[in-house]
Structures are given as C-alpha cells and as structure tokens.
Amino acid sequence: MATRLNDYGLNLGMPKPNSQTNLYDHSEAKVTLYSNYLSIYLNVLHRANMKRIYLYDLFCGEGVYDDGGKGSPIIALECIKNHFYANGQSCPNVCVTFNDAEKSQIEPEKWKAERVKELAQNIFVPDTVQVGNTKIEYQTLIKKVIERSNQMGEKERALVFIDPWGYKEIDPEDIKHLLSNSKTEVILFLPIYFMSRFVNKSKKDLDYKGGEALRRFLGKLYGGLDRVPHVESQKKFIYQTQEQFKNYLGVRYVDSFKIERDNDNNWFAIYFFTNSERGFEKMLEAKWRVDKKRGSEFKAGDSVALPIFEEREVAAYDQKVLKLIQENAGVTNRDLKRFGLENNFLPKHTKAVLDDLRKYHSIEITALDGKPATSYYLGDDERLVNIKCKS
C-alpha cells in the first residue's frame, strides 16, 4: 500500500488496529487542529500582554502511541516550545494541566498521567511554563477548573481542551459555566457519528438504555428532548449542534471543524467556543489557510473538496445576509463583518455572497464620510459605509 499523506502533510500510513494504543488518522487530524488553535491562541494572548494563561487538557491520553503518533499533551508542549523560539525566546506564563484518570494500555503498570509526565521530560519547556499532571475523574476536575477559571484576574485567560472517548461524561452546563467569565475558551471533540445515528431512536424509544447519555446531553442542550431536531445527515447535525451550542451557551462565536474517519462516512467534529472576536477571526483565517478548498472539513486520505458554496448552503448564509440587509436599513460594513464572523465566515466570504446577491437584488452602498464608496469595505476598519438592499 502506498504511503498516504493528508492535507497537513502528515503520513497516514496503513489503517491502524486499535485506537487506544495507536493514533488513528482522524485523531491525528484532531491533534493537528488543536495544535493550530493553540499556536494562534498563544500568539494572540502574547501580543495582548496576558499575565498568565491556563491550559487544561482534561482527557490527555497516552502522550505517545505505539505507532509513534503524538497525542495532545506532546503536541501542546511542542507548540509552546515553537512559540518560544519563534518569539525571540519568550513565552507568556503558562500553567499547563495534563489529566487522565485511567491506567496506560501501552504500559499497564503506569497511569497515563505518569507516562505523559515522563515523556514530557524529553521536551524543552521554557522557564515561564509550569506543567502539572493529574489523574482525577473528569466530572470532579471540571468543577475545580470552573471554580479556578472564575477567579482569574483581568490579565489571565484559560483554554480547556475536552477530548473524551464518547460524550457520556460531558454536561453542557459545565461548558456554560466555564465560558461564563468570558476569559475562557473551550475546544470540545465529539463523536458525531455515534451520536447522530442514535438520536432518532433515543427520542422515540425512551426505554432504550443505550440512549440514556444522549438523551441527557441533547435534552440539556436543547432544553427538552422534544426540541431536538430529527437528524437528516451527520453534516447537518454538526451544524445544528453548533448553532444550538451558540444559543444555549450564550457565547458569541462557535466554530466547528468536521473530520471523517477512514472515508467511511463516520464523522467527528471539533467545536471551538470563544467570546473573543480577534482570536476567532485569526482561527477562521488559519482554518481556511490549512485547507483552502474545504476550510471546515477533513477527510482522511481523500481529496474530494467541500467547496465554500456547500458551507454557505448548509448554513443558509446567503439568505441570512440578504435578510439582514433587507430588514435593517442601518447595517454598516462593520456590522456585516461581525455578522460574518458570528456565522463562521471571513470578510472575503461575505463579499462573495454580496457579489452573488447583487446579481438579483439592488444593493446600495453609501459612505458615511460623504466620499464615494466603491466596495463593501468589509476588511476596512477606517471607513464606515452603510449597505442596504432595496429589492
């Protein structure tokens, strides 16, 4: 079998036998995305002169897998090291916590947390970075993390990475509490395939034991099981879950990235929650840079593209933009830029939507400084223009 390289230049190799002792392709994509997010996060917060950053990896795993694949804790430490060297050997104060409550399956005499601690000793860590290793049950630890996060000072921030095997431990309310201080950001990995295939059955058959965790999770997220929509497709479910997270959490920005396992239509999703516009825009830019064609989707070993048009369609983004500028006379370029980001689209995507809308509608741009307006100025922080649809 020929060597397979994914879009990030990672070697996908042969199909692998055990996801607990080897790093599956979709897990490799997941940690690569995590690493991208983390390096942008460090850059943005370093430039903003943050005093301290807390990084929590609450399900940190083995560290390094049998096949040499690097898990999230190793990826995070390498990210911090790279940040240090790329920034004139400087790095903000970072308190890292790697947690895993189980014994290693690769070295059964050790806890995973101990294994990660040993492996981490081979990686350079700047003096400003402290690393702690714990083996606490998630549901106990998350309460402590929420408490600690709510005590953060003005110049402190936290990033919490939640990467469980399933979702039975995850309570949406905990994520809500984590985000309530507006200084914490959360990355959550969810096995959409396992969830979406049981939604309809779990809703119909309340005696179905296998659906208990799902009923709990979605019932809480939607404020009642009867409000959970019928699942038409996994991609739609990823999008609906993203939008419902936004409603439920009261958080301004929620992004999702889809990852397909082994080309078998089994989808996973990484959700990223934040209130920071600047951080979020950088994340979106990086996401579309990583994969210009797909932007929000990773298919292991496959080159089929999900064009921006499909993203626009799934999100019904064109109709949303049209409604906004038809129903509100005073929409400015800044409003539209923010509206785009809130819907996970960059200014250039919103520009493309406006260009398409112009083919069928009369869109008027009026500059508020009285000078001529020749474009939408979506990326321009200096000029203010009014954009409205007259038909």
Ligand SMILES: C[S@@+](CC[C@H](N)C(=O)[O-])C[C@H]1O[C@@H](n2cnc3c(N)ncnc32)[C@H](O)[C@@H]1O
């Ligand atoms: C998907 S794996 C994490 C993979 C890891 N992030 C990586 O990149 O290698 C989930 C981990 O959660 C741990 N785990 C399972 N239940 C847990 C619990 N209740 N509390 C804490 N850790 C748990 C397992 O030992 C397992 O290593």
